[in-house]
Amino acid sequence: MQRKIRVGVVDDHPLYRDGVVFAVESENDMEVVAQGESANDAYQIALDKSPDVLLLDMNMPGGGINAVAKIALKCPSTRTLMLTVVDGEDEVRSVLRKGARGYLLKGTSSYELANAVRIVSRGQSYVSPSFAAQLIMSRGAEDSDTKEASGMFPELSEREERILLLIHRGLSNRLIGDELGLTEKTVKGYVTTIMEKLHVRNRVEAAMMAAERTSGRKQ
Structure with a gap:
């Protein structure tokens, strides 16, 4: 008999968590081995139960992203799948970089949830088709903007110019760090240097x- 996929469910809304548990338990090839409601619970479940897949809420106490990063580092055999109401592109990219294997919205069907759990349990990644298309289109637009703006800021290094473009897009230092693989402190130092070189007083300027x-280049 084939071993069932062992699943953990962590969400601080009991009613919603019960619904997810019911959906998972309804599948013949899955079983829920643990439940929790916080980032600490998620990490402890990964340590104690080693589920194949751990379903996590983004906005639970302690932060879903923090839980993902810690689990990816300490419990790599447990694959995390985010199930959340947050649909921002930056948030999706950030949590996937931290180690999540999948990303689903809380309005997803039980069929898609089960399919995602199976895919992630095999070591593959899963992002809802609508998210995947959105991220690909966004990445293409970012690459285009970078190429068009290249050389337009001779006073800046290539890295500084890239950070400036991300500031222009409205990203915080933390999200810029996630995008470029830098610490928030390092990004802050770059931003200070950029403002000095451009002779501006703040990131808005x-x-x-x-x-x-960039608008002058496109005209």
């Missing part, structure tokens, strides 16, 4: 200068 130069 830096973003405005970036908008002016």
